[in-house]
Amino acid sequence: MNYKIIVDSCGELTYRMKKSGVYETASLSMEVDGDIIVDDENFDQADFLRRVEASPECPKSSCPSPERYMELYGGDEERVYAVTLSSELSGSYNSAQLGRKLWMEEHGESGKKIYVFNSRSASVGETLIGLKIQECEENGLGFEETVSTVETYIDEQHTYFVLENLDTLRKNGRLTGIKSFVVSALNIKPVMGSTPEGTICQLGQARGMKRALAKMADQIVKEGKTTKDKILAIAHCNCPERAREVERMLLDKIRVKDSFIVDTAGISTMYANDGGIIVVL
Template identity: 75%
Template structure:
């Protein structure tokens, strides 16, 4: 049974996923001081971070249009899946759903399903890998949908960033009461609620302590770790990501683990030095 997985570009694809030919990226775009930057293979992280640092304005993002999703659905694969950023954080999910409806109006019904990741970044990556695992196991389209939706419910997202400015200015931290002044070097430990809304889990003084607090939260929440993949994405701080991975692997046994550098949208929100963990 042939299948295709479209992941919006907030979800980083591993090299293996890119090489498989089964995954496609639906690119979001960013804007810094009137310059539009597409989140695709041309994205230059160092240049982007430099532009953001030099800009007085907050970078903005825009999601793929319904027509772009519709175009991606138009293929030979029998089963088509899309994985998007949390619907609470972006219009990408609604765009993908509208694209599906447009496709069906134009070409008739077929097996297309849009997953709301209720996460971002490598949360989407892991969902893509779960779809692949289910398809390779020979599940029916509906079985894949049901299994992956259940998996999304069990997924946990955590992150610690050097600064929450971009998330704050772009209104992605609704409902979080005044975060402690950065002058004190207090770093909040953040996570995602099951419905995909960002929440604060704790805080610590300095990045090192905040990362330790994050790993404690991860271990406390962890169930059936041997059946799970530990995924870490980082924005320009590989050593930090390796340290977090080492700590977690010393405390629990996972099915697999990988580290990946953030693509465009995740870079925009995580900012220089940010770490995201999904398990």
């Protein structure tokens, strides 16, 4: 391979992506009660959820260091693409950019080209961006054309999610400007999404998870454009049947090129919490 794709660990890699030899992961980490848990292939979702449930403190996350990104940029590949969490939600993008700057200063005119994509999304939004990069490379596009094509793809991408609660997002400062919700007493489930800048916004709300998921599906159908050329990606936190039901609701109403469902990795598990659903199209 003359190229590789680095995805920070908020982006879930499918089995096929892991086996392709194209992808590498820049792991974030989580802290629960003073214990550091690395978001890598050894992440144990069930154990993590138990730890969070038992802890009186809100879990926290840390992004990969610029030095770690520098290590990942190494190798024989001529073209390197990095995909990170929205820069509005994490320091991963800035860390990847600084790592790129330091790598280029250290290695000079080595012939290697490196580009960092701000996903302006998270979870399977990053996954889809990685797949788009791979598609461009396999179709023979040059480096600059791949970058341009993928940036356009990011502009057109939409992220939606419904969670059992927003506590972790709120306590970690990811819901700036969004009012608090009385979720437990009234069973109100907000339908959330991302802005073009990559911040989180409220799209609606409903009483109960089932109604909220249906409302989210209606929003996706309403906003969906030329979906027949897109891939539908769904990530779930420990609720596969709920994810399959959302997929069924959507595929009954829209045509897509393909669809897949993955379980959340560490960082997405931390923010989605048990029972959360994330959809990107």
